[in-house]
Amino acid sequence: MRVVQEATWSAARWALGAGGPVDQYLASRKRVILSALRGHILEIGPGEGASLRHLPPGVRWTGVEPDPVSRASALREARRVGIEAMVLDGRAEALPVGDRSVDAVVSTLVLCSVDDLGEALREVRRVLRPGGRFVFIEHVGAPHGTRLRGFQERLAPWWLGVTGECRMARDTEAAIREAGFGQVEVERFSMGPGVIPVSPGICGVAMA
Numbered sequence: 001m002r003v004v005q006e007a008t009w010s011a012a013r014w015a016l017g018a019g020g021p022v023d024q025y026l027a028s029r030k031r032v033i034l035s036a037l038r039g040h041i042l043e044i045g046p047g048e049g050a051s052l053r054h055l056p057p058g059v060r061w062t063g064v065e066p067d068p069v070s071r072a073s074a075l076r077e078a079r080r081v082g083i084e085a086m087v088l089d090g091r092a093e094a095l096p097v098g099d100r101s102v103d104a105v106v107s108t109l110v111l112c113s114v115d116d117l118g119e120a121l122r123e124v125r126r127v128l129r130p131g132g133r134f135v136f137i138e139h140v141g142a143p144h145g146t147r148l149r150g151f152q153e154r155l156a157p158w159w160l161g162v163t164g165e166c167r168m169a170r171d172t173e174a175a176i177r178e179a180g181f182g183q184v185e186v187e188r189f190s191m192g193p194g195v196i197p198v199s200p201g202i203c204g205v206a207m208a
């Protein structure tokens with residue numbers, strides 16, 4: 001299974017990287033949620049750093065990423081786009097930064113991967129300054145009772161095995177709404193006619 005996971009991640013690195021097909025598909029939504037951010041931005045699971053090119057100039061960016069190959073790629077991408085950056089080894093469930101220390105937290109296609117979603121969202125709230133914002137683009141489980149949801153629930157254990165971390169039937173929007181943020185705004189959209197049914201997507205902002 002490890003060989004399958006490594007092959008999947010090689011393909012994913014290409015697809016998710018800056019300018020890759022997934023980044024291009026999400027680019028207009030990334031611009032909407034990322035271009036308004038200011039100050040110190042913390043991104044959980046930045047992967048190849050595909051969000052960096054959508055950030056406005058003048059921000060300071062810290063990535064928290066458990067994968068060493070992705071950490072190096074994200075740092076290269078930050079240098080390429082000219083953003084002051086630091087990438088830390090860590091996980092969303094135990095962010096290696098202080099309480100109320102950042103102006104925004106970014107998550108794109110990461111909350112399906114964290115082991116403990118509730119703990120990750122508690123950490124996001126802990127590190128945000130009052131008035132700070134959590135911006136996210138995620139794929140989530142289809143509505144309960146739909147055929148797509150049934151299909152996702154049957155496929156989910158296999159997909160988790162293939163990817164090593166992605167839960168395709170996670171109720172991420174409900175978890176964000178119940179995590180204790182202030183105002184939460186969410187747009188639902190189709191993640192496209194993928195072969196793997198990781199759809200719908202959510203794009204939104206939750207205020208600290």
Ligand SMILES: C[S@@+](CC[C@H](N)C(=O)[O-])C[C@H]1O[C@@H](n2cnc3c(N)ncnc32)[C@H](O)[C@@H]1O
Binds near residue numbers: 113
């Ligand atoms: C599907 S990739 C998305 C990468 C990037 N955010 C993007 O949109 O292209 C998921 C990323 O989350 C990272 N990841 C997995 N578990 C994590 C965790 N518990 N905390 C933070 N990042 C995690 C993975 O290493 C990977 O880089």
